[in-house]
Amino acid sequence: MGLSTGPAGDVFEAERPRLLGLAYRMLGSLTDAEDIVQEAWLRWSSVDGDDLDRPQAWLTTVTTRLAIDWLRSGARTREEYVGPWLPEPVVGEPGPDERAELADSLTLGFLTVLDRLEPTERAVFLMADVFSVSYREIAATVDKSPEACRQIASRARRRLLGARQRRAGADRQLVDELLVALWLGDMDTVLKRLAPDVVLITDGGANRRAARRPVTGGARVGRFLTNLAHRYRARMSVVPVTVNGEPGILARLDGEIDFVAAFELDGDRVTTVRLVRNPDKLRLVDSEVRIT
DSSP, X not given: OOXXXXXXXXXXXXXXXXXXXXXXXXXXXXXXXXXXXXXHHHHHTTSOGGGOSXXXXXXXXXXXXXXXXXXXXXXXXXXXOSSOOOXXXXXXXOSHHHHHHSOGGGSHHHHHXXXXXXXXXXXXXXXXXXXXOOXXXXXXXXXXXXXXXXXXXXXXXXXXXXXXXOOTTOOHHHHXXXXXXXXXXXXXXXXHHEEEEEEEEEEOTXXXXXXXXXXXXXXXXXXXXXXXXXXTTTTEEEEEEEETTEEEEEXXXXXXXXXXXXXXXXXXXXXXXXXXXXXXXXXXXTSOOOOO
């Protein structure tokens, strides 16, 4: 939904999906990203846009600084998080068009790796490599020299090396075959669809039951998922979706959203399953979100 009308509002609304995408990648939380963009709008509405040579650059700078401040203020909360932390998922209808629109930099795996970077390092990398902002503008945003920003971006690239590579054969059919096998309890097929070193990461936060440590190995992950399907078969409904551009599912228990899962693939096998049960991260699952 738009925030305003008029020329100033039109400029902001045109930039909103990009600003939301920047804030979301910085924070890993769509809910908090929405708050950041709302605050950027409040600041935008208090200035005279006619006095700005490049409104888009101004909005990018404000949004980035707000996100950096949020990350620094929330560092202690993240350190105290119960169990594995996963980004808040962005869920859409399945289909190749949507997967093409969502960049590699939106996958849960990439955002999880990105979360290891310091706030300024994260901002510099995203602005340079994802949003193609000049180093001169980045320097003004983070209060460092252009050369320092180039070095920061270079270090970040080395730390993130390989995290954005697309999976060969990451298609809906393979995931659907795995889901059918899980539902039927067909462990032979399940193990054929899981990589031997597959990892299952579940994020339940403080209030939902979930594995507090990653589950590793085809046999253990297969048993975990098969038992889950068997236990809740009569009460659970599952629909195919895309989760941050990857094949995934949305599961409802007794009609209420219970979890969202994304499947990362390499060739014809699933290498990582990321399952989000934390209800605080599922509030916007049914919302239409425009994000770039």
